[in-house]
Amino acid sequence: MTRTIKLAVIPGDGIGPEVIAEANRVLDAVLAGGDVVLDRTEFSLGAERYLATGETLPEAEQAAIAEHDAILFGAIGGVPGDPRLRDANIERGLLLKLRFDFEHYANLRPCTLFPGVTSTLRDPGHVDFLVVREGTEGPYAGNGGTLRGGTPHEVATEVSVNTAFGVERVVRYAFETAAARPRQKLTWVHKTNVLVHAGAIWQRVVQAVAAEYPQIEVDYMHVDAATIFMVQDPSRFDVIVTDNLFGDILTDLAGAIGGGIGLAASGNINPDGTFPSMFEPVHGSAPDIAGQQKADPTAAILSAAIMLDHLGLGAEASRIRDAVRADLATRGSAPRATAQVGDAILAELSRS
């Protein structure tokens, strides 16, 4: 019996199409000969599309994407400072809109220092943790405004909106995730001493849910202290759960210590299955190196592995990760073209 998975592919801008091409090759290879078929639809969205048509995410396209089983996303964004993009906000209007409208409330960002990969840390120790970043509220809610804009009396606000509903569902997901891992440890990160209202709702929810998971060791850290531990003793972390903005910051830092943002994968998960989940490298569109085969597609390939996990294809996901691990162990530091990295990972796959 063939299982057909409807996959929406959004390669995006800059290096997005290059890295997604490699992820697609790896997906095809790992599924070849099996009973799973990918039925892909490509959506051309991002800064280039906006520049060409003025459109960011037309309703009909969003509806079409919603009909898929999963979304593979490259990276979006034009050249910084491009005046033609001044009034666009591709990030808010496309990437964040998908995360919010599709209820991607659990943004999974694993951080593993694979053998053979050099960390920016002198003595990284054991680095293998997972950040569960809230994806649908907090400071990303988009509730803000400007009064007397452009004048010396301008006041601009940003409202972080935190709901018991929104915090509880991601905290619960994080506890479930921690319970399925050997270390049974969850660190929640906030800034409760300053952001007292948002901090209080997080604290109350974490305490309430923790009572249902007595076996899990629960630790709290202020976000500033968390950055210190991340570079001084990352082995302290197993699962981290935090809000949208703190998660954004901590996962870029995690990417850097885990061998670089070229290896950092993510999944924007809708655990309820009401909308397709979306899988994307943490890195951006890097227009400065686009089209030159300079980008590392590993993050996109590892994101495809997270996607397979999510789709219940854990064995295939593991094969991809093992192939990446094998390639990284022998990769060295000589620069390789984007497709060469894809080739190498495909070669490892064919050996397994």
Add this chain to the structure above:
Amino acid sequence: MTRTIKLAVIPGDGIGPEVIAEANRVLDAVLAGGDVVLDRTEFSLGAERYLATGETLPEAEQAAIAEHDAILFGAIGGVPGDPRLRDANIERGLLLKLRFDFEHYANLRPCTLFPGVTSTLRDPGHVDFLVVREGTEGPYAGNGGTLRGGTPHEVATEVSVNTAFGVERVVRYAFETAAARPRQKLTWVHKTNVLVHAGAIWQRVVQAVAAEYPQIEVDYMHVDAATIFMVQDPSRFDVIVTDNLFGDILTDLAGAIGGGIGLAASGNINPDGTFPSMFEPVHGSAPDIAGQQKADPTAAILSAAIMLDHLGLGAEASRIRDAVRADLATRGSAPRATAQVGDAILAELSRS
């Protein structure tokens, strides 16, 4: 002619009194025999005071502190989770209240990797930058609230308030600071692609002020990317200006890569001189090691040096920094008691 400087000292909680004792010894030594006299008043404020009297910062004491020329601040905060402190918020009611009421809008946090100090980074390169953190608004404004608290329908908000007035004064200060340094470079950090309203006011102000400093190279980074550069290539930074929350996070990270938070000094500056500025180590009260002579007083001593700079005593400030530098160069990694570090720095001072 003797110049008397009225110094308010707030040793605070935990390791605060221990590190401030050493800073005071070093101040006395560097000023001995000169024509500057410190007239100290100690204010017993913090979690201990709150537990003893229920008071956080009585109005009369705040008024008395305001009459001083400068404030030397240790660290505040009780044992995390102490139920008697549940309804206290010493950070907001004391530390942030002083920063806000005394208009400490330029929070200076230098990050220098001194010779002989081991960084957590494998290859730190040249680390010598200064973060100018906004200190009186942004997400720290304390404008937030809770609706339906404690229920499944709770909504908690935090409002980041950003004014042209507030942003411009700190941005202007940062440009002045960058203009006085050899590299002539300023990096401003925000998250303009998500926090579009706050981001826009920062962008407009930076652009406007930059026009007055054509010699300064201006760079922009999203806060998440800034954490990556900070651990991968900190030599990229000279002066950084950023908002209150991003500054909080980035300076703890900077402390970690600059040899540890035990060396990170700061000044909460009111550049207009309308209220006393306040000098404090970036670290917290660390109640777990309090009273055991385990804390490193170097950050407090370097904060005292920033204070002397601010008071126009640059030569004395340099002597302290040179003594610290000399001690660090030979310090090694064997643990030393708090007072032993003070002794060693005093010995270097007496040699100079």
